[in-house]
Amino acid sequence: MEVEGQATSVKESQPPKFALPVDSEHKATEFRMFSVAAPHMRAFHLSWVSFFACFVSTFAAPPLLPIIRDNLNLTASDIGNAGIASVSGAVFARIAMGTACDLFGPRLASASLILLTAPAVYFTSIASSSTSFLLVRFFTGFSLSTFVSTQFWMSSMFSAPVVGTANGVAGGWGNLGGGATQLIMPLVFGLIRDIGAAKFTAWRIAFFIPALFQTLSAFAVLIFGKDLPDGNFRRLQKAGDKTKDKVSNVFFHGITNYRGWILALTYGYCFGVELTIDNIVAEYFYDRFDLKLHTAGMIAASFGLANIISRPAGGVLSDVVAKRFGMRGRLWALWIVQTLGGVFCIILGRVGSLGPSIVVMIVFSLFVQAACGLTFGVVPFVSRRSLGLISGMTGGGGNVGAVLTQLIFFKGSKYSKETGIMYMGVMIICCTLPICLIYFPQWGGMFCGPSSSKIATEEDYYMSEWNSEEKEKGLHLASLKFADNSRRERGRKEDSETTPVDESTHV
Amino acid sequence: MATARALLVASLVLSCFLLPCYGTVLFSSLQGTLIVTASPTSQQVLKAGVDKITVTWGVNQTLPAGTDSSYKTIKVKLCYARISQVDRPWRKTVDLLKKDRTCQHKVAARPYNPANRTSQSLDWTVARDVPTATYFIRAYAYDADDKEVAFGQTTDANKTTNLFQVQAISGRHATIDICSICFSVFSVVSLFGFFYNEKRKAH
Numbered sequence: 001m002e003v004e005g006q007a008t009s010v011k012e013s014q015p016p017k018f019a020l021p022v023d024s025e026h027k028a029t030e031f032r033m034f035s036v037a038a039p040h041m042r043a044f045h046l047s048w049v050s051f052f053a054c055f056v057s058t059f060a061a062p063p064l065l066p067i068i069r070d071n072l073n074l075t076a077s078d079i080g081n082a083g084i085a086s087v088s089g090a091v092f093a094r095i096a097m098g099t100a101c102d103l104f105g106p107r108l109a110s111a112s113l114i115l116l117t118a119p120a121v122y123f124t125s126i127a128s129s130s131t132s133f134l135l136v137r138f139f140t141g142f143s144l145s146t147f148v149s150t151q152f153w154m155s156s157m158f159s160a161p162v163v164g165t166a167n168g169v170a171g172g173w174g175n176l177g178g179g180a181t182q183l184i185m186p187l188v189f190g191l192i193r194d195i196g197a198a199k200f201t202a203w204r205i206a207f208f209i210p211a212l213f214q215t216l217s218a219f220a221v222l223i224f225g226k227d228l229p230d231g232n233f234r235r236l237q238k239a240g241d242k243t244k245d246k247v248s249n250v251f252f253h254g255i256t257n258y259r260g261w262i263l264a265l266t267y268g269y270c271f272g273v274e275l276t277i278d279n280i281v282a283e284y285f286y287d288r289f290d291l292k293l294h295t296a297g298m299i300a301a302s303f304g305l306a307n308i309i310s311r312p313a314g315g316v317l318s319d320v321v322a323k324r325f326g327m328r329g330r331l332w333a334l335w336i337v338q339t340l341g342g343v344f345c346i347i348l349g350r351v352g353s354l355g356p357s358i359v360v361m362i363v364f365s366l367f368v369q370a371a372c373g374l375t376f377g378v379v380p381f382v383s384r385r386s387l388g389l390i391s392g393m394t395g396g397g398g399n400v401g402a403v404l405t406q407l408i409f410f411k412g413s414k415y416s417k418e419t420g421i422m423y424m425g426v427m428i429i430c431c432t433l434p435i436c437l438i439y440f441p442q443w444g445g446m447f448c449g450p451s452s453s454k455i456a457t458e459e460d461y462y463m464s465e466w467n468s469e470e471k472e473k474g475l476h477l478a479s480l481k482f483a484d485n486s487r488r489e490r491g492r493k494e495d496s497e498t499t500p501v502d503e504s505t506h507v
Numbered sequence: 508m509a510t511a512r513a514l515l516v517a518s519l520v521l522s523c524f525l526l527p528c529y530g531t532v533l534f535s536s537l538q539g540t541l542i543v544t545a546s547p548t549s550q551q552v553l554k555a556g557v558d559k560i561t562v563t564w565g566v567n568q569t570l571p572a573g574t575d576s577s578y579k580t581i582k583v584k585l586c587y588a589r590i591s592q593v594d595r596p597w598r599k600t601v602d603l604l605k606k607d608r609t610c611q612h613k614v615a616a617r618p619y620n621p622a623n624r625t626s627q628s629l630d631w632t633v634a635r636d637v638p639t640a641t642y643f644i645r646a647y648a649y650d651a652d653d654k655e656v657a658f659g660q661t662t663d664a665n666k667t668t669n670l671f672q673v674q675a676i677s678g679r680h681a682t683i684d685i686c687s688i689c690f691s692v693f694s695v696v697s698l699f700g701f702f703y704n705e706k707r708k709a710h
Contacts, residue, residue, distance in 0.1 A: 069597070070636070070638035070675075071678055073638060076595060076596055111698070111701070112698060115697065115698040118694040122686075122688075123687055123691065125683050126679055126683060128677055198636065200675065200676055201676075201679075201683075203678070204678055215690070218694075218698075287596065287597055413594065
């Protein structure tokens, strides 16, 4: 304990050196994509790669479904149910993951989940019926909750001016896995089959690739990652630098914040839609346009692969509009982009020829994925104490959207896939409207400026999550630092003093 | 950019004119002039990769000469019975043959000589990629333009009689099973190994 005490005092007089410029919480204020400097950029690369691996595993089955459905004698209903199962596991897992991050840190939380779901991917190779297929897809889908740990980790490592970008790039490059897998799996399957295996054996062997990738990425996270710029949770907790919070308090402050619920709903109609499309698009192109497995896979892949720029672009756009218009700009950008995504979804359902269908799909993917990035430009500001839980709720809401859309429009043979896609577009537009209801007293909402009835500050908003006892114990200090750093969300026209705000509307 | 677009439009328009040449044959327009018999008895279960089917086909000898003058090739296929098409839109029966998905597995393709009208037959080992389902056998006769002109099948017009089943291979091997289990156990054990290591380092 002597040593720990000494370390704290040394820290106060001599701040540790970081490769990137940092703010008062030691979060990086710059985002350098091609650096692997510890701890910030290293955490970035570890989190997006492990998240990518989880996406590859979760959506490894869809491109091979034309083979699997014959091997396991599946019906259209079986396939629909398995698709729903693959995204429903993560609904609650994401919320649990949020809380786990708040309590144990993103590194341990994500690596544990990844290693515990890897068996489900290995067992996919030995599935022999529609029930076992559904079960393995269900348990594999739990790994999608590493999304929450990714966003949490980025929000812990990167400061307000770049958090949207960091979240967007990490989320986007992870989501890329959903597209990459549509290319990788048919390729690996083809290779193994050409070596001489029967079709019904080749797809089974192919599943070892995503499974191994997942296992290895978890090892990398455990060995090379750090929870916070200053170190890992456990060590910091022992040194007194990181306070331990109570689950019930974190939970309470998360679920009572209505903004978390609204974002959960709207995220269901950008990310949830993305998951749904990942599940159905390969089969859609294969069956509707009579393409080869390989070709359908390539087209399906281009949807997910757009994530390499689209989601990061959403994050960047969020940060760019925030510089000028603050939080109000973030909200408007999110609403506009997501609504346009819904419009292109409707068009996709109406287009009947191959070429235009591909073009519309790509445009649709750009908008829908950018909306995901824009959502996580807003999430870090909803709560500081329950950041993990809010991220988890939003992420979980994404999966609920996927479950709902697949249940309503893509189960069995009630609607043809193209009609389902069109109706999904209508639902996107309707479920994006609640963004108009989000209001921050200190920054405003889409249609209202910041509160002028009383002087509302960032400190008031974030301190409202702590009661006076907790403040006496000093548990609120991290939130105070964050409040100070978040003053930028007022936009450029405001100055940083807590003076009565200007009534003039920018938008 | 503009020339590329013009080229694309032109090729799209031209391809529309090509459509009538291919893919407009309807199944209902075909004559049932072929007689096809197969060795599996009704309700028999065959194992994929192991069991053999002997298929015999030929033109109905009672038909007038010249009926088969345009036949150039006969293709024999394994087709799904109605029960195996339920809730499986990728096996749907559609009248337009280009879009029809009833017969997805090729058994054989043989050239046909109208001068020599005797039936032909062959032995076929059920392929290893044939799924578990109920089937019948159908043969199509093609003309010189590779268009269907006639057919024959082992079942009746309603596809209810004389159907047989195939039991597919599982595709699983002992090696795959063992590797799956070993790697899974390894993943979980290594996680706890890491935890233990962390706890040790913290003290």
